[in-house]
Amino acid sequence: MARRNDHSREEIQAMAIEAAIDILNNEGPGSLSTRKVAKAIGYTVGTLYLVFKNLDELILQVNATTLDELEDGIVAVSQDQLNPVSTLKAMALAYLHYAQDNFARWSLLFTWRLPEGEPVPEWFDAKVAGVFEKVREPLQQLRPDSDAQTCLQAAREIWSGVHGACDLGLNGKLSFGGEFKPDTLIESLVENYLIGFAKA
Amino acid sequence: MARRNDHSREEIQAMAIEAAIDILNNEGPGSLSTRKVAKAIGYTVGTLYLVFKNLDELILQVNATTLDELEDGIVAVSQDQLNPVSTLKAMALAYLHYAQDNFARWSLLFTWRLPEGEPVPEWFDAKVAGVFEKVREPLQQLRPDSDAQTCLQAAREIWSGVHGACDLGLNGKLSFGGEFKPDTLIESLVENYLIGFAKA
DNA sequence: ACCTGAACACCGTTCAAGT
DNA sequence: ACCTGAACACCGTTCAAGT
Numbered sequence A, B: 001m002a003r004r005n006d007h008s009r010e011e012i013q014a015m016a017i018e019a020a021i022d023i024l025n026n027e028g029p030g031s032l033s034t035r036k037v038a039k040a041i042g043y044t045v046g047t048l049y050l051v052f053k054n055l056d057e058l059i060l061q062v063n064a065t066t067l068d069e070l071e072d073g074i075v076a077v078s079q080d081q082l083n084p085v086s087t088l089k090a091m092a093l094a095y096l097h098y099a100q101d102n103f104a105r106w107s108l109l110f111t112w113r114l115p116e117g118e119p120v121p122e123w124f125d126a127k128v129a130g131v132f133e134k135v136r137e138p139l140q141q142l143r144p145d146s147d148a149q150t151c152l153q154a155a156r157e158i159w160s161g162v163h164g165a166c167d168l169g170l171n172g173k174l175s176f177g178g179e180f181k182p183d184t185l186i187e188s189l190v191e192n193y194l195i196g197f198a199k200a
Numbered sequence C, D: 001a002c003c004t005g006a007a008c009a010c011c012g013t014t015c016a017a018g019t
Helices: A010-026 A034-041 A043-049 A055-078 A083-100 A103-111 A122-142 A148-170 A181-199 B008-025 B034-041 B045-053 B055-078 B082-102 B103-109 B123-143 B149-168 B182-199
Strands: none
Touching: A010 A034, A010 A043, A010 A055, A010 A103, A010 B045, A034 A043, A034 A055, A055 A103, A055 A122, A083 A103, A083 A122, A083 A148, A103 A148, A122 A148, A122 A181, A148 A181, A148 B149, A148 B182, A181 B149, A181 B182, B008 B034, B008 B045, B034 B045, B034 B055, B045 B149, B055 B082, B055 B103, B055 B123, B055 B182, B082 B103, B082 B123, B082 B149, B082 B182, B103 B149, B103 B182, B123 B149, B123 B182, B149 B182
């Protein structure tokens, strides 16, 4: 057929990312493929390789939008909180709820691994750092005399806990031998950690 | 060829699991396949489906041995510790080191997902519960008056943190904008959490 | 210049046919 | 009874050939 200029390079990229997100939402992680994306946007697989280097690059773009939404979700709830502790709790629960509501994309963000040599591009790392920065702010309020580096480490510590609870919880590795709901678990985890952090 | 009775069903299963572990160690997660396992043990793919229902069942067996080793590693270091806090720290670091040294298998244990309907078999859940039980013991010592259920929840909370730090750390999602080594991060996380937990 | 379609080297899974 | 080998329906990726 060889249709010409129906869409620009950028338009095809945008269409592909949107199609990939649809497939993830409807069919779950693991059923995403270049061939399915190509079919969904009405082009051949070959065309996909004209606008993306490979599947990894497409997934990286999908993950970037996931990360953006994740940050937006966390920031949104942190506005109308009375103190740093409730802010951090609200952010943690927002993270959990995003992961629950967008399980396939949230999963892909953390399970996807680039091939051996390939490093994650700088702009992507910067995005991740941006999320941690949002977590740092309330921690800084909690301990105004600490330097930024200390609070950045604390942000990584507390978020490791929140992320880990989501990971284990949403993958069914927490709830047996009794009810252990991720949200109550996360609230208690954040509470206990912050007692220690505030005291030091 | 159709060789007969060279190996029993159980022997073929054991050989396959061992071969799968080798492939994971040498080629990383994601390059495990039924065809590679079959070739490694000198049988056809068809034979693999005679002794395992499918790839998921083989992986479940591999994950079971990983879980056993993980528990052994944690228990080993908890023997000669002076108090519950140092026990928990030692266990957390043992978990990290196992994950570092056996990255492919540790990854597989947490990234593998069974197809939609399939539930994880009970015996596997029991294994996971067994690991949490080991974490519960020192927590119980720390707060002898608390009931088992409270300590089991705490075990899940603290291990969410340890697991999350391993996950993010080993996948390069922690160390940018400064050095954040997983081991110092985990130690501090456990310390802070336990201050809160002991106080309550 | 843009896009296709067929090819290549892989997958998981099944099952008639061979010994 | 045990095992094979070919088949089916999928993958990611490449690239000569078409318009």
